[in-house]
Amino acid sequence: MPINKILYILTVCFFIQGCTETYPLLTNTYEEALVVETTITNELKTQEIKLTKTAKFEDEKYQPEIGAQVFITDDGGNQYDFKDNGEKYISTIEFQAVPDRKYQLHIKTADGRSFESSPETLTTVNPIQELNASVETQDDQRGVAIKVVSYDPNRKSNYYRYEYEETYKIIAPKWTSASMTLDKNNVLVPGVNSPDLRVCYGDKKSTDILLTNTNDQNEDRTNYTVRFISNKNYIITTRYSIFVKQYIESLGAYTYYRSLKEMSGTQSITSPKQPGILLGNIRAVDNSKSKVLGYFDVASVSSDRLYFNYEDLFPNEAPPPYVEDCTPFCYTDVISSGNPCTHVLFNDYKGDLERGRIIFFMPALSNYWVYTACGDCTSFSSNIKPPFWID
Template identity: 50%
Template sequence: MAFLAIVFNGCTETYPLLTNTYEEIIVVEATLTNELKNQEIKITKTSKFEDQGVQAETGAKVTVKDDQNNEYLFVESGAGTYKSQSAFQAIPDRKYTLEITTKDGKIYQSTPQTLTTVNPIESVVPSLATNKDNETGVQITVNTFDPAKTSKYYRYEYDETYKIVAPRWTSLKIIATGPQTVDLINNDPNTRICYSSKNSTDIILVNTNDKTEDRVNLPIRFIEGSNYIIGHRYSILVKQYVENLEAYTFHKTLRDIASSSSILSPKQPGLISGNIKCINDSSTKVIGFFDVASYSEKRIFFNYSDFFPNKPIPYFNTCDDIPFLFCFGGEDCEGETMIYNINRELMTYIGNSGTRYTLVDAVCGDCTSFSSNIKPSFWID
């Protein structure tokens, strides 16, 4: 398998990872914030392009130290993730250093980092808009302002959650009771309403250096009116990190060279210069950045009817009725096919007239076939 040329930052200098070569290197994702919480650091390894997943770095000793002789120990919690044993937060004017000792004895250390300006999100606003393709939808904009002009460098992420109502749900469910028999039972009402969530995958950056004010007015998410995720009720949690110039430059480099959706993709080509190095082996390389950033978040909700009061609710499936003649052996009989779809939960019941049954794709009648019926703790109807 041939590989694209990749340039990584080593312990002391940049170096090329050339075509047809592969070197296992640890990848560190570490953002310490001013939230009082169990902080999290992720440590994985570079992967070959043909690998299906990312390999976790296990068995490492991970600590964060500050210049007041405080030390915070992180423990492994699975999948390359390490969480602090106790909740803590980054405090202004303190210097924090990340140290990682891997099970093979390599010691990685970051340069000292201090907390950036604490500057909360002002607002997150949805509005009716048209995109470049002339599609009407909802534009979600995040607004922030620092009158002291000390924030300047911003990174954003978002989590979106949306309510799904199965459009062809019925109170009856069809089950196969034998190889050639079916029965109707009461359907579970918990299969009608579900909630799905997705996280942003792009590296979203803004800097205000070329502006007269340290003000952000960023269109962070556009959702077409035909997109089913806003068909009932939608929520977005916007997360803001105020970064220093070094962290912003690192993430901008990743954004500019990456073609994947991962914040830190070890499979992506390009020059990646971080602030972590191997201090006991100058030939060992590392990819990653230890970021100490002030954090702010804001959540909003809206309904489809708030912006499209007279339009039918969109859904990702056409949900057409599919008829079956429930008999066996005859030329037009479709009993075997119907039993097959019922047993594999591929279709759900709509109605019947004698031996003529109408079914529909399961995603139309049972939202749990692709989503979760557990309402999130933050959800407000």
């Protein structure tokens, strides 16, 4: 569930007498609040701050808070200004959070509301020691467990948050140079498929809030499963890569993210068991009635990237199922027990062609077809090779 939606649900609970009774989530219960999402890190880069307005329960999109004056100050007398680029606020210069310095976020919206965070300091720096992948069985499902290993001998890290972006190579299993298209007279015209339709790359970012802590351990050591992928998932069929970021969080930030995670898993905001009020570290300066949700997070970060091929972990094993059933098929006037064709010509053929659902398979199998994804991976992914990709 998106953070903005979670925070809006919480706002509804707060404004409707704590949600102690069932209440219909109607648009007329909506009260706008500013939502702040940001993590300032020790990376030397242009830092980002996302400002939005709480969405109505039925809304699918969120309105950005535009035209605000946004800046960060530190106790060394420095000010870092941010400019609105339409989706986020981007720092006008590159900078990084450094140890033993206090940072404070300041926001003044276009309609005159002012907000500021509590002063926050950079957490201890603790790099990822290892990122590895191994075959395991979890919840009766065999697959690949990707784990992050870290260790802080000084026991100053304690609270960890993770994000990842995964990228995977896709090879269309039934690509062929032969193609067929339907002209304006509904006549099949032979052509040639481009080789660029054969190899693609997909990518996804983590959406869950991934947290762990070492408070109940003798050492400040992590071996955290950041991602588990079923061996039936097509994304690991050929070659897979994952880029992981590890944030060391303060107790306040960890508590905030943990509460947010618990809310995202709440079955109903009208149930007797309520998660309570999510308290951040940002407050209204000049108007106590101005509502603000979110957390100004100052955290050290480290990152690592891992690659593996399917055959590295599952040697001599059949690959996972593809996104489509790629068994070649043919069309017939009448389906019968002695006829190898499984699709009805009159009902399916023209419609499938017009919708681009099928492509010609190969001349050796005259009149046999496969679904488009089986021969053209660009139908659901990109054939642009990422600049970081290593084969």
